[in-house]
Amino acid sequence: MLEEREITIYDIAKYLNISAATVSRGLKNNPMISKATRKKIMDAAQVLGYQSNAFASNLRSRQTHTLGVIVPRLNSYFMSSALAGMENAANRYGYNLIIAQSLEDAEKEKRNAATMFNKRVDGLLISLSSNTQNINHLEPFFKRKIPVIFFDRVYPHNESTSVGINNFEAAYQVTKHLIDQGCKRILHLGGNVLRNVYQERLNGYRKALQDHHLSFSDKLHLTGPLSEQAGTDAARHILELAPNKRPDAVFSANDTAAVYCMLALQAAGLRIPEDIAFAGFNNDPISKVIAPNLTTVEYHGDSIGHTAATYLINHLKGISDLYATNAITLRADLVIRASSLKNKNPE
Amino acid sequence: MLEEREITIYDIAKYLNISAATVSRGLKNNPMISKATRKKIMDAAQVLGYQSNAFASNLRSRQTHTLGVIVPRLNSYFMSSALAGMENAANRYGYNLIIAQSLEDAEKEKRNAATMFNKRVDGLLISLSSNTQNINHLEPFFKRKIPVIFFDRVYPHNESTSVGINNFEAAYQVTKHLIDQGCKRILHLGGNVLRNVYQERLNGYRKALQDHHLSFSDKLHLTGPLSEQAGTDAARHILELAPNKRPDAVFSANDTAAVYCMLALQAAGLRIPEDIAFAGFNNDPISKVIAPNLTTVEYHGDSIGHTAATYLINHLKGISDLYATNAITLRADLVIRASSLKNKNPE
DNA sequence: TTGTACGCGTTATCAA
DNA sequence: TTGATAACGCGTACAA
Numbered sequence: 113m114l115e116e117r118e119i120t121i122y123d124i125a126k127y128l129n130i131s132a133a134t135v136s137r138g139l140k141n142n143p144m145i146s147k148a149t150r151k152k153i154m155d156a157a158q159v160l161g162y163q164s165n166a167f168a169s170n171l172r173s174r175q176t177h178t179l180g181v182i183v184p185r186l187n188s189y190f191m192s193s194a195l196a197g198m199e200n201a202a203n204r205y206g207y208n209l210i211i212a213q214s215l216e217d218a219e220k221e222k223r224n225a226a227t228m229f230n231k232r233v234d235g236l237l238i239s240l241s242s243n244t245q246n247i248n249h250l251e252p253f254f255k256r257k258i259p260v261i262f263f264d265r266v267y268p269h270n271e272s273t274s275v276g277i278n279n280f281e282a283a284y285q286v287t288k289h290l291i292d293q294g295c296k297r298i299l300h301l302g303g304n305v306l307r308n309v310y311q312e313r314l315n316g317y318r319k320a321l322q323d324h325h326l327s328f329s330d331k332l333h334l335t336g337p338l339s340e341q342a343g344t345d346a347a348r349h350i351l352e353l354a355p356n357k358r359p360d361a362v363f364s365a366n367d368t369a370a371v372y373c374m375l376a377l378q379a380a381g382l383r384i385p386e387d388i389a390f391a392g393f394n395n396d397p398i399s400k401v402i403a404p405n406l407t408t409v410e411y412h413g414d415s416i417g418h419t420a421a422t423y424l425i426n427h428l429k430g431i432s433d434l435y436a437t438n439a440i441t442l443r444a445d446l447v448i449r450a451s452s453l454k455n456k457n458p459e
Numbered sequence: 460m461l462e463e464r465e466i467t468i469y470d471i472a473k474y475l476n477i478s479a480a481t482v483s484r485g486l487k488n489n490p491m492i493s494k495a496t497r498k499k500i501m502d503a504a505q506v507l508g509y510q511s512n513a514f515a516s517n518l519r520s521r522q523t524h525t526l527g528v529i530v531p532r533l534n535s536y537f538m539s540s541a542l543a544g545m546e547n548a549a550n551r552y553g554y555n556l557i558i559a560q561s562l563e564d565a566e567k568e569k570r571n572a573a574t575m576f577n578k579r580v581d582g583l584l585i586s587l588s589s590n591t592q593n594i595n596h597l598e599p600f601f602k603r604k605i606p607v608i609f610f611d612r613v614y615p616h617n618e619s620t621s622v623g624i625n626n627f628e629a630a631y632q633v634t635k636h637l638i639d640q641g642c643k644r645i646l647h648l649g650g651n652v653l654r655n656v657y658q659e660r661l662n663g664y665r666k667a668l669q670d671h672h673l674s675f676s677d678k679l680h681l682t683g684p685l686s687e688q689a690g691t692d693a694a695r696h697i698l699e700l701a702p703n704k705r706p707d708a709v710f711s712a713n714d715t716a717a718v719y720c721m722l723a724l725q726a727a728g729l730r731i732p733e734d735i736a737f738a739g740f741n742n743d744p745i746s747k748v749i750a751p752n753l754t755t756v757e758y759h760g761d762s763i764g765h766t767a768a769t770y771l772i773n774h775l776k777g778i779s780d781l782y783a784t785n786a787i788t789l790r791a792d793l794v795i796r797a798s799s800l801k802n803k804n805p806e
Numbered sequence: 807t808t809g810t811a812c813g814c815g816t817t818a819t820c821a822a
Numbered sequence: 823t824t825g826a827t828a829a830c831g832c833g834t835a836c837a838a
Contacts (some may be wrong), residue, residue, distance in 0.1 A: 395747055
């Protein structure tokens with residue numbers, strides 16, 4: 113099979129009777145090279161169909177202009193938005209993204225991290241899997257001073273920066289809103305508290321209960337994967353309770369579980385919000401489509417992603433000091449919709 | 460700033476008083492090397508904290524074990540599912556994904572392709588932007604025999620394979636279903652016909668009309684980006700028609716536009732499906748959440764992605780001949796839901 | 807079974 | 823402003 117040889121800077125050099133070093137410099141618009149030769153080099157590169165070999169360059173310069181991204185799953189609205197935001201930022205600054213998913217499995221996350229390291233990413237953006245216990249698998253990065261940025265599901269670590277929102281505050285506001293609507297028995301559908309986001313949402317919920325003299329009960333706290341199935345299961349659980357033990361509101365740590373819980377309860381004849389009010393988290397598109405629309409917290413994946421990637425790149429370019437800022441907190445506002453409005457519009 | 464030097468195979472070689480070549484072989488479990496030395500090498504690598512340098516390896520072996528992926532957008536349910544499917548396949552075979560989005564812009568797609576080429580991806584998976592006119596920007600890949608696989612939004616090209624569904628047939632079935640329900644004026648909300656998927660869906664729709672003696676009219680064919688806004692705009696257009704000119708059904712080329720069109724029409728007081736029946740495409744999660752549930756076509760992003768990536772990798776490993784199969788067509792079945800059921804269940 | 811020696815395509819150093 | 827030359831870390835004929 114005929115394989116055309118690759119065009120290298122040597123070909124250009126020979127073609128122009130100059131040295132490869134000059135070509136290398138000219139290609140990168142090094143001001144050291146005269147404008148005339150620079151143009152000659154560019155033209156020749158065009159004519160010969162030269163394409164730079166990123167590998168050789170990386171090998172020599174020890175920079176890949178590639179960022180590693182590890183996420184729990186690729187196919188959630190929040191995550192794909194975050195990736196889109198990162199891609200935008202990365203693309204603007206000439207970086208590429210190499211993306212892997214842990215599928216909520218700490219072991220796979222470990223392997224992903226090792227691969228990223230071997231591929232010599234310039235930096236790592238990571239949101240932890242639900243059962244990751246520690247970050248020993250990131251040690252190689254820390255040792256070699258390869259910057260790591262946590263986003264969304266973060267980890268306390270004083271040589272990294274975290275990008276996220278104030279989950280405690282948001283959960284507090286959601287819960288307070290439900291209480292303001294007259295709800296007294298609010299069930300919390302939460303995620304694995306190993307992850308800060310779920311622990312903090314739980315804490316915010318509990319604090320709001322406490323501040324309003326409502327007691328917390330284990331019976332009103334369900335933990336799970338926050339999947340469609342988890343939402344449906346929660347509904348079944350609720351329906352199995354004696355009517356006087358049933359919650360009058362549900363605060364779910366994400367919209368998916370909230371929506372599927374709503375659907376199942378509605379199918380069983382319960383009215384929302386009259387019988388049970390609802391609030392979720394993330395402002396997923398389905399929250400605007402379900403009837404009644406779901407009260408939720410606006411959590412902009414693209415902002416998180418864009419911010420995290422931009423911050424990382426600035427650090428790589430020496431524009432900012434990674435360790436100066438330990439946490440970046442973005443806004444996440446409550447979005448009140450019909451599913452939680454027990455009091456008819458107090459006009 | 461103290462930078463620890465990288466551990467290389469030379470360090471291992473020196474440490475064990477053997478040659479670097481032996482280390483290189485041992486690390487890859489080359490059976491040529493005695494089992495004892497192989498073990499010694501592995502242990503030493505462990506002890507010294509050796510991490511292979513993928514770049515040097517790539518430079519030498521001319522393989523990156525990296526696949527390029529270019530998609531119109533990252534943050535749609537279909538695409539993120541496709542990416543998830545690809546990541547699964549890639550990960551299983553030791554490949555990585557480097558992902559970029561064209562944002563429906565041919566120019567950005569061009570730049571993305573050039574970057575991927577320079578990074579020497581082993582193969583390319585691409586779904587074209589809505590306004591891409593030709594594939595000249597992929598010529599470098601074809602010239603160097605780097606395999607390109609089109610998925611979803613494909614392009615006729617006899618040195619590549621395409622992975623998708625039978626859009627014509629699916630659209631035909633959707634339209635026929637609406638006709639079977641008694642609909643006579645079916646509006647089609649379509650995408651840019653530059654892309655095969657939208658052209659074929661349009662064709663299937665027209666053929667179904669024709670086969671059932673319904674006339675096609677330009678008035679009943681809207682083209683746009685199939686976004687939320689496009690759905691809302693379509694609703695306004697419908698409401699502005701004289702009641703006797705209004706369609707009695709809408710077949711949208713995706714679920715997003717269908718759902719936002721439904722919401723706007725419902726807000727204006729129209730009943731679905733009684734006044735207007737609806738059908739979409741993709742089986743997006745929102746189709747199961749909207750009331751009434753949306754009739755749609757099941758289009759599995761993850762299968763498409765997994766199939767495309769697996770096929771590409773098999774080709775790279777020499778297991779299959781890329782050019783033997785020009786198109787892989789996956790199933791896409793009609794999912795009938797309440798939004799299109801004009802005839803009350805004919806029990 | 808192992809070692810020697812060279813090349814992959816680029817960038818960095820030093821000299822001119 | 824340019825050129826010569828040596829790395830970068832690994833893989834592989836070829837020799838031993």
